[in-house]
Amino acid sequence: MVIFIYSRKSKWTGRGESVENQLAMCRDYIQYNIEGAGEAEIVTYEDEGYSGKNTNRPQFQKMMQEIKKGRCNYLVCYKLDRLGRNIADLANLVETLNKLNVSFISIKEKFDTSTPIGKAMLYFAGVLAQMEREQIAERVRDNMVMLARKGRWLGGNTPLGFAAEAEEKVSVNGKSRKSFRLAVDEQEMQTVRFIFREYLKNQSLMGIVKYFLSHGIQTKRGNEYTTTAIRDILTNPVYCTADKEAYEYFWNLGCQVCMEKEEADGKYGLIAYAKTSSTQYKNKNNSPEKWIVAKGKHPGIISGQDFSKIQNLLAKNSSKGEGWHKPQNPVALLSGILYCSCGHLMRPKYYSSKQVTESGERKFSYLCPYKGMTHGEKCSVLNVQGNTLDELVCREVLRYTEENSDIHRMLKEVMERMDDTKEETVTAADLMEQEIQKRKKEVQNLISVLAKSGGEEAFIQQIEKEIRKLNEECAFLEKERTKSGEEGKNIQGDRQQMEVLLEQLSSFRSLFDTLTVPEKREYLRMILDKVVWDGKEAHIFIYGSH
Template structure:
């Protein structure tokens, strides 16, 4: 009589391991190793059922369970579709996913290829209805826990920002992150402070993001360079329009911390004057509304972005009408363009005539002796302000250099046990040398600024030759020059008068009441 020997079919088991953070992954035996060891032990206990462990490792260290964008998981799903896996083993169900929607998608894939799912510590098998029910319950709690953790983190960040604390992220040019205290803080980097201010001033001078990007490339100035906690270099990329816009609109430079749409006073020291920051935001808004029209003013519209309708407080835009081969320029209230003629009493103004009125009024002001005196006074005050700013930058650099010397002394006199500080000491020496060069350059700039004077006869000559100088400029240059001096031109349709407001308070006090009827 013959005897037939039967055996269980082989079940190829894949162990999936995941850890949300990278902390501890560099250890000799980490969390991923512990998860795999537990999975191998469980598979070995099912040896009589034909279970065998696939040698391939499906590990995701430092990846969230809230999505499926994980290399180890992607490889696992590919091997399942290829028919290489019959069972997926995890330490806990939330190691595979913390999202019900993602898990449902994976379960569809598992069922389509007859793959079962087993959790070692929660011992259930999805080949049974009770196992599937238990799995759904556990997964619901896993997703709930993930959402609660997310809410707590968001609430904590919001509370910290309301108190003006830096809550982490990529360091910005002009600041370093001081982690010597329990809560990280932003500390002014004196070497980068003056560069940040110059970038703000450069944008006001050049008038467009692209022009500044080109200038920064020529100067060799780059974005913030920084090191991760593991010593990996980051940043130090070239500026583009996106990174430059992010720098120019970051309220951190005026000592503010942004949370959503609100601004709060920060713990860190501001490095940009609020007036300078505000002027840059206004220039960005003007360029944003017109697509940079002020910069690309092809038709030389002198009052583009400056002329305002007093009746409805809307800007008046530069428009055209044509007859045959001739083109006629006008300024039209944007309220009329948007809502029709009845929405505003101000009619379209001939561009050449209104521009001539403004230029003539400005020309008359240049012949006023009182105005010339105020201009000279304002220029001298600006020189004093600039010298104060340069001295402040130099003082910050000296403080930075003193801190470097303190750290150097600490590392050389009382080195930490079993720690090689050679690279840190070399880096500090480089920083001290670089800071010393920066201080020397500032000393030279301060000396030059103190020696430079603005003689009153030069001011007289500049105003006396205004007509000749103005005539040599192109329409685009005239528009740009006028925009630098004039803040606002208001047209009142009730009496056809024009009122000019200048950027400087000196101009404003002398001219805001001056009006002149249009032809």
């Protein structure tokens, strides 16, 4: 008999129904209430930090896979809502368990689905669980609305142009905490004003990116600006003034606007909550109907009329797409691995359709987009004829496949040195293990002597001192042994990488003439780490050889 125990908690709090407590109570229940449990195999599945709103939980999914394979007789959990709060999910679960003759037991609600009354109770409890979930979601939203009406900044990375500023303390559950509001950082705000002004004037995200690149203007975190970063700024309501036009725009968008129209007097900016929903470590954009928009305590920098105009322009321009800068060339072999010496990926660009190679391929060149965006001020590396560079790189890789090539000999020599090093390292680890065991045995002997001693204090102190010394030596030796073991693992991993590389080189040579362009590209990406073009020469970097 196999019994599965499932436990879940949305977040760790250190008290209450912890995953460990749930498992312990389930084990106790199984021992005293399920016949033959003493001989049963008990398997536990734990999801710590996952909500019960759906079944997208790793251990739950793993458990269900095992159940569907017929490897379970009982499924036990502490409480029904540990499995989930969605009635549809629970109904599907019960149906699956019934089809597979798996009995489900919830020790808190005390029912068993193998009986009709237990099945009915399960559905009823599921309805209550879903009601509780919906009530929790409603309370959270009500709290957010309350906070929104106060215009507070709830934390996190502040938008460009703002800093978080503490104001009066607020009482939360009897505890005194600081509240924060957004304060303008005038130096950063100049960049924001430029972005809004330029987009209204030229309607080009890429134009702003090019200007920033050519003038060395970077993001708040010191990165280069992208069109996505510019768009995020242009669509953030925090920069919009809370005026009548803004009120109308967000109201018509379907947002929950937490202010009366009369309050939209243009004195402050807006603040928006729930624009994204937090999934597992990622943010997913919510629909406007879920946004909570309110008047903040900071000034807006763009009128509601201009803000809404920009949103319409962005929506209109996005339909055209901005995929021109993505490599669409079906001929280029080095797309994705060819870098300019300035550090940016180079992209292929076709010549006119009339220009073709002797084999009939359309001619193209590789160019650095950073050079184009900065008008040659930040990068002046010359373009390179793509068909020629692809052919030269392939020819060089084919030369590497020959057994008398420098790279082939080098890989063989490195593998031999790895074998020698591995043997020496393992021997050293074995010697250290012997020394560790020797000291541990001495410690045990000393403990025996200590137990038999007559209680003379000076003697006991001397023995304890010797034991501490031996334990310290053991700890040091164990660290060294671990280090040697890791070096051995790394060496083994590197050696396997070398072996794979030699196999890839060999197969590339034998198959090269029969491969299609996409297949050649994939082979090159397996063999080459990258290729760097400096304007005169191409530098080839092979995996594991540099």
